[in-house]
Amino acid sequence: MRAAVTEKVGAMALVDRPDPGEPGPGEVVVHPEAVGICGSDYHFFAGELSDAAGGSQFPRVQGHEFAGRITALGAECRPELSVDQRVAVYPLHACGHCYPCRIGRPNTCDNFQLIGIHLDGGLQGRLATGQDQVFPIGVDDPAVAAMAEPVSIAVRAVNRGRVQAGDRVVVFGAGPIGQCVCLLARERGAEVLAVDLQESRLALSREMGAQTLVWRGHDAVVAAVREWSGPDGPPVGVDATGAAPAVRAMLDVLSSAGRAVQVGMSNAEVPVRIGSLTEKELDFLGVSCCGGGDFAEAVAVVEANPGLLARLISHQFPLERAPEALRFAMSNPTEVMKVVILGEGL
Ligand SMILES: [Zn+2]
Numbered sequence: 001m002r003a004a005v006t007e008k009v010g011a012m013a014l015v016d017r018p019d020p021g022e023p024g025p026g027e028v029v030v031h032p033e034a035v036g037i038c039g040s041d042y043h044f045f046a047g048e049l050s051d052a053a054g055g056s057q058f059p060r061v062q063g064h065e066f067a068g069r070i071t072a073l074g075a076e077c078r079p080e081l082s083v084d085q086r087v088a089v090y091p092l093h094a095c096g097h098c099y100p101c102r103i104g105r106p107n108t109c110d111n112f113q114l115i116g117i118h119l120d121g122g123l124q125g126r127l128a129t130g131q132d133q134v135f136p137i138g139v140d141d142p143a144v145a146a147m148a149e150p151v152s153i154a155v156r157a158v159n160r161g162r163v164q165a166g167d168r169v170v171v172f173g174a175g176p177i178g179q180c181v182c183l184l185a186r187e188r189g190a191e192v193l194a195v196d197l198q199e200s201r202l203a204l205s206r207e208m209g210a211q212t213l214v215w216r217g218h219d220a221v222v223a224a225v226r227e228w229s230g231p232d233g234p235p236v237g238v239d240a241t242g243a244a245p246a247v248r249a250m251l252d253v254l255s256s257a258g259r260a261v262q263v264g265m266s267n268a269e270v271p272v273r274i275g276s277l278t279e280k281e282l283d284f285l286g287v288s289c290c291g292g293g294d295f296a297e298a299v300a301v302v303e304a305n306p307g308l309l310a311r312l313i314s315h316q317f318p319l320e321r322a323p324e325a326l327r328f329a330m331s332n333p334t335e336v337m338k339v340v341i342l343g344e345g346l
């Protein structure tokens with residue numbers, strides 16, 4: 001089978017590799033049909049993943065956002081799984097023993113392993129994985145099925161932010177995750193305002209059901225968000241940028257008892273007025289991947305919204321052109337929303 005292997009920093013090559021063979025008990029073999037590429041792939045490829053995120057370990061087959069078909073089932077798999085079924089893959093393995101695992105938050109496991117980061121991922125002809133990692137998904141387009149993973153991060157974000165019907169939610173950043181957050185918050189019955197530097201991205205946010213605002217600096221944005229939400233500010237903010245000015249604006253604009261949800265990853269540092277946390281009793285909540293329950297919810301959201309999620313897929317490449325696809329995505333950030341790499345037919 002073919003595999004796109006990231007051999008060292010900045011170098012991906014197509015190579016032949018042996019098939020994974022027959023699945024063991026509780027394992028399935030999956031043929032990846034579509035693999036989404038995201039910012040963490042760029043960081044891994046560039047050798048920039050922090051040690052806290054597991055670092056960049058080479059050689060590695062990347063691809064953590066993927067869907068495919070089951071080609072073989074081992075013994076002791078759950079009865080709802082069958083050969084030829086399309087599945088979305090939940091990429092996270094947790095250790096089960098550490099403090100976050102013990103309290104039911106395996107997505108923040110201190111020893112977690114992500115398929116496509118710590119284990120070989122979707123950019124290959126077949127891979128074996130545990131049956132717990134696969135979720136049957138009823139959509140016709142495998143590229144849309146692969147959106148279950150980015151949608152799962154948005155599910156986690158709205159769950160962390162306790163978004164409810166009627167809430168006003170301001171979302172900073174209209175990249176793929178920000179767009180999915182807009183969609184999810186709308187699904188919950190919230191009113192959503194998306195903020196971004198680029199009007200072209202905001203046009204897509206309007207399709208997701210959000211109202212939109214172009215970023216014009218901290219003070220102007222805080223004033224405009226308050227005009228939209230009422231003078232108290234919105235109760236929920238989600239930052240999907242990781243940019244310090246956006247995070248600061250989120251904290252400043254929220255209402256008392258509000259929830260600030262941090263999804264965008266970065267090493268940036270943000271000056272925060274401590275009083276904004278105490279006076280308003282804000283919850284400042286991080287998001288790290290998602291749990292299995294969030295992923296199941298994401299699969300249902302994808303099944304209910306295939307047309308909208310297809311709008312987020314801006315470019316598709318075949319597996320043989322995976323190195324070019326990654327380079328294209330990294331060097332065209334304004335043009336690219338979601339790049340998807342399609343697996344070879346079997
Ligand atoms: Zn991703």
Ligand SMILES: [Zn+2]
Binds near residue numbers: 095098100101106112
């Ligand atoms: Zn753990």
